[in-house]
Amino acid sequence: MNIDRMQTPELLSLNKFNVDEEEPHIVLDKEICARCEDKPCLVVCSAGLYKLDKSGGISFDYAGCLECGTCRIMCKDKGIVKWVYPRGTFGVSFRHG
Template sequence: MSVNESLTRNCYHPAGEAHIALQPSLSEEQIALLEKICPAGLFQRDAAGKVDVHFQGCLECGCCRLVADDAALTEWRYPPSGCGLTLRFG
């Protein structure tokens, strides 16, 4: 089973508001790291070059905190109870 097939088996229950927030002024290096490291591809640039965070598909792994430094994030927490990721195996 491929990684993408495995990820499609997961259930996502997105919260009403984001649980990840970025600093408004990130360096190009930090943005590149976020785009590269996130296994769910949450960090994407729009046409104007602004970084959008698509928190609804978050795997809650914390890679963004480890790689981009906590100074790059204004907020990172787990989603509220009943929201977030439910892993499905098999």
């Protein structure tokens, strides 16, 4: 495997995730997100986890989160009502080949 020639989706697929199904580490208030005009989360998430749903609201799944914290910083309307690191043993394990 030559990681110098790999594209971003391939590199991200090397990571391992142990998803905490009982306690999400990021929680949104979808009513706030629906009212947010700029929706910066759609463009700043390095894992592309924020999507626009059919009604113009935000669809989000924390399962592939890279724990970078960018969405927390950029969420100016405070639609992210909880952002913490995952509990011990959960979350991303970075693998660089």
